[in-house]
Amino acid sequence: MRIPLIIANWKMNYGVEESLSFVESFQEITRAEKVEVVICPPFTSLDSVASTLKNKVARIGAQNCHFEESGAFTGEISPVFLKELGCTFVLLGHSERRHIFGETDEQISKKVKAVLKQGLTAVLCVGEKLEEREDGKTWQVIGAQLQASLSVISPADMKNIVIAYEPVWAIGTGKNATPAMAEEVHQSIRKWIDENKGRTVAEGFRILYGGSVNQDNAASLMKEPDIDGLLIGGASLKVDSFSRIINDASIL
Ligand code: PGA
Numbered sequence: 001m002r003i004p005l006i007i008a009n010w011k012m013n014y015g016v017e018e019s020l021s022f023v024e025s026f027q028e029i030t031r032a033e034k035v036e037v038v039i040c041p042p043f044t045s046l047d048s049v050a051s052t053l054k055n056k057v058a059r060i061g062a063q064n065c066h067f068e069e070s071g072a073f074t075g076e077i078s079p080v081f082l083k084e085l086g087c088t089f090v091l092l093g094h095s096e097r098r099h100i101f102g103e104t105d106e107q108i109s110k111k112v113k114a115v116l117k118q119g120l121t122a123v124l125c126v127g128e129k130l131e132e133r134e135d136g137k138t139w140q141v142i143g144a145q146l147q148a149s150l151s152v153i154s155p156a157d158m159k160n161i162v163i164a165y166e167p168v169w170a171i172g173t174g175k176n177a178t179p180a181m182a183e184e185v186h187q188s189i190r191k192w193i194d195e196n197k198g199r200t201v202a203e204g205f206r207i208l209y210g211g212s213v214n215q216d217n218a219a220s221l222m223k224e225p226d227i228d229g230l231l232i233g234g235a236s237l238k239v240d241s242f243s244r245i246i247n248d249a250s251i252l
Pocket of ligand 1: 173
């Protein structure tokens with residue numbers, strides 16, 4: 001019922017030339033069947049990647065955007081421009097945006113609304129820091145992040161939202177959450193959606209896991225009933241490992 005979704009977050013890696021050489025080999029060896037794939041390159045590579053992805057093995061997404069459509073916001077990118085380039089997904093509230101660049105729940109909430117207004121899908125990233133998990137505050141943190149960004153979103157608009165649960169302590173560290181740890185949080189997120197947006201929305205809603213996903217742990221994470229896909233950083237930069245994760249997910 002929920003089509004698995006696998007998203008590559010290239011972060012600040014790969015200029016135009018490297019992006020194109022990745023995409024050329026990637027589309028030769030990837031068979032995405034019954035799986036949706038999205039690649040989020042840096043802004044500067046979006047256009048070239050979009051025009052090179054000819055056989056539609058993947059769609060393109062952006063890693064961030066501003067909440068206004070235009071104006072005096074030096075260095076920012078409007079969701080309108082992303083739509084014009086053919087982007088269909090936008091990552092929002094990634095932990096690096098929250099913790100390195102100080103993005104607040106209020107800004108993220110405005111961004112979610114701005115992205116939905118353009119008819120794009122918002123990938124809302126949530127997750128706890130290590131000390132929060134150790135203090136037993138995992139759900140308190142995630143529940144507050146969901147409340148801040150989704151309380152004003154109508155049940156109908158939830159079809160254009162995906163949540164990515166990414167524990168901060170698992171991102172880029174090589175320490176992934178075990179499938180059981182991730183599943184526990186995913187179940188709580190689905191329960192929150194059920195209680196706040198209704199059973200039908202919750203049942204069709206996709207919740208991704210991210211944080212040190214690689215070709216060895218991807219399949220066991222994906223087997224959990226409430227893990228509907230993956231948001232992948234490091235392992236999405238290597239054609240072989242990213243393709244293998246997708247090809248494996250296609251036959252699950
Ligand atoms: P990672 O990054 O797979 O390198 O841990 C995931 C992310 O930040 O989205």
